[in-house]
Amino acid sequence: MNFPSRLIDTQLVVTASEDEIRDEPMIFWGSFDWAYKNGGPLTRQAIVHMCKIWPDCDGVIDTRSHMLMPGMYPCIPGWHLDGRPRYPETGQPIFSEDKAGSAMLCVIGPSALTEFVVEDIEISKWSATHTYKSCSEQIAEMRPSTQTVKSGHLYQFDGHTWHRGMPSEHRCWRWFFRASINDGRSPVNELRTQVQVYTTIDGGW
């Protein structure tokens, strides 16, 4: 199957201080209207920009504020796609041409900036039980051209566009905003007060 990279830098920029990232409410599966009303200034900046590209859309917004140490990932590491429905029995993503949502992404921070594949990828086989793991290993071997997002820029992409979270290289605050449309989710409109990090470090310290 061919996966065309559809990453677009909208050149619209959200600006934030570390204090603003720390203070921003975190939204879990919020509708666009609910997120605008219940989010903070950063969420509203991003939504105003988003509406210049998607003036009449509704979907789901997720935001996260992370305090990261070097080596920590703000999401599960590895190449993956967003906006894919999943098989109910296995929870694994469905790769068919007509079922892929679209998204707008903005990440702010000095590191842990999302990396995107920017060339078309051909993958013909994948594991039915560990789909992303098997694809991620193949993409790592292909060494495709990639682009790391610029802090604060709002990017558009879709469910064919491979990307991965990167580990932090600093002690830093990192803000994440993603608006998704047509990915099969319905809003649940929750504010979250905790966020997890991921690490490949073994053992204690």
Ligand SMILES: [Fe+2]
């Ligand atoms: Fe993702």
